[in-house]
Amino acid sequence: MVSADNLNLDVLELICSYLSGNDLPSVALVSKSFLAGVIPRLYHTISYRIRQQKGYETGETMSPFASVITHPHLAVHVRNIEIRVVPIVKSCLHPVFVRECREALKICKNLQVFKCTVANAVAILLPSLAHKTRLQEATLYANLTTDQAAMLHKLEKLESLTIEFASWNVVDIMPAWTGSLTKTLTSLALYMINELHEDILKSILTNLPNLRGLHVVGCPKADHTVIFRQIVHTPLVETLSLTTSENTAPLTFPSPPMRHLKHLAFDTRYSMQPSPSPAILGSILAHIRLSAPPLQSFTIKLPERKVVVGDPFISQLVEHYGSTLRRLSFLDCGVSQESIAEICKNCVNLQRLDVSIPMKELLPFTRNLSLSKTLHTIVDVDNHVDHGMRPTLKQENVRYMMSVGSNLRKVVSNHRIWTGRLDPVQGVVVTLEKRRSHSYGSLWFMPRD
Incomplete structure (x- = not known):
């Protein structure tokens, strides 16, 4: 008779790869064999969100990072970490939780994806991310000081980078930082950055001729006219997101080379009455059509x-x-x-x-x-x-x-x-x-x- 104990561990792990959510811990309770098969899947991704925060603040639950610290052998399975919220105590980031995050990050040597969109938390966790050679993707709420921004240079070999709400200190180091990522970075998203202007964007994109994904959204000094002037530096772009403003300045001619473009997103903003936006959107479609993208x-x-x-x-x-x-x-x-x-x-x-x-x-x-x-x-x-x-x-x-x-x-x-x-x-x-x-x-x- 076939039982879980007779199955190869690789088979159990393959079975567990089809499970998600509450099914994983439930299956882990069945037997030691199922537990062994579930562990890699269970700790592959650690996501911390509002639901977990409420239990932590009331003392009902421990953080998954504390579990990794207590059982350091589990760290080898962690590939993705996503932090959308941090517990608060007396209007400050919970010091115990932050320490648990920092210590867990240090021992997760196989980390590939790190996302943290919590203001003030990124600066504390950055030192633990330094020189992680397997880290491929990072999403950061980057309101950092000059010294904190300098630590970004230690994030090497990134393939995908998303920077949100960056301070001028981060914007200032972006050209040099992206220069060190020329050979690896293929996707860049810059979101809600007031200090980003055309000269800086040009310096960044000049470093990234192999970029496949470019997303510049909510940056008031880098609207559609700026993007179409500078996208000439990234001719391989397949996915493009941009903010369209009411700027009626003529678009560059000839149209920039975008023959690989497959995915296009418009973040349309306007305030004038009546707004010229409908005509502007039409002119953008006509403009990129000259490049004949599929x-x-x-x-x-x-x-x-x-x-x-x-x-x-x-x-x-x-x-x-x-x-x-x-x-x-x-x-x-x-x-x-x-x-x-x-x-x-x-x-x-x-x-x-x-x-x-x-x-x-x-x-x-x-x-x-x-x-x-x-x-x-x-x-x-x-x-x-x-x-x-x-x-x-x-x-x-x-x-x-x-x-x-x-x-x-x-x-x-x-x-x-x-x-x-x-x-x-x-x-x-x-x-x-x-x-x-x-x-x-x-x-x-x-x-x-």
């Missing part, structure tokens, strides 16, 4: 939730890229039913649509979705347009959508993932899974699977 994914985010994306812009987008687009995302904005119909009819390879599902117009919305023969996933991007109480998407709504949409097989709404399959007797059978639909805390403009 655009597969497009995301746009508007500053006001009640605003509807203009039909002329949608028509231009579909006309230029309808044959290649596979994913479209409309965040904090609405899309007219006419535009939904145009998208589904003319984007012949569309697979996923992220849009606010109009519950009050669900029937015409679903009929428009049925015009697509390739669309298989709809993601409801929350209540961005409807006013007042919004009806909740129910199973019968999802079943209707999947019955009318011949290829629609997944609907994501909040933390609900509805999956459908076609049964020869029962018709469309819908099942519900409750879990997070995307990585917690990830930036909206970053491309996802």
Whole structure:
């Protein structure tokens, strides 16, 4: 008879790789054999978020970092660490928790990904990250002093780097730091950095000719006009995110080389009435078309939730890229039913649509979705347009959508993932899974699977 004790450890680890969440600790309690198989998966990623913080502050739970310190042999399994919150005591970062983080980081020699978006915590933890040769990806809330910023030079061989809310001290060292990352860095995201200006950005991008991903969002001195002047230094870019302002300055001509561009995201900001933004967005699409990129994914985010994306812009987008687009995302904005119909009819390879599902117009919305023969996933991007109480998407709504949409097989709404399959007797059978639909805390403009 086959039992867990008879299975090779590699087989057990492979089985456990398909488990997540609370299933992992539950399986670990079954037997010593299952525990051995679960451990690598259980400690592969350590994420610390609000839910864990509440238990720590009340003394009900210990931190996962304390567990690693107590059992240092577990550190070899840790590959990813994500810190989204730090417990507070007397308005200060909890000193015991911070010490546990720092000590655990020192012994996690195989760490590949480190993310910390907590103000004041990064500076304390940076020394523990120095010279980790396997560290490939870092996301940092980088409001640092001059001495603290100097420690960033010790983060070597990074392949992906995200800097958020950086101080001028960090901006000042970025050209020299990226110069040391020329051979390895392929993705760079600069988010909400007031001090970033064109000269610094030029110095940074000149160091990174092999960059595949460039995301400069929420940096008021580096809008779309700046990006298109400087992107000439990164001709291999495949994913690009930028902030469009109301700057009506003409774009550089000829258009910069972007023949590899596949994913494009617009963070659209405006304050003027009437705003020139619709014309500016159209001019950007026309500008990059000259490079003939095979655009597969497009995301746009508007500053006001009640605003509807203009039909002329949608028509231009579909006309230029309808044959290649596979994913479209409309965040904090609405899309007219006419535009939904145009998208589904003319984007012949569309697979996923992220849009606010109009519950009050669900029937015409679903009929428009049925015009697509390739669309298989709809993601409801929350209540961005409807006013007042919004009806909740129910199973019968999802079943209707999947019955009318011949290829629609997944609907994501909040933390609900509805999956459908076609049964020869029962018709469309819908099942519900409750879990997070995307990585917690990830930036909206970053491309996802």
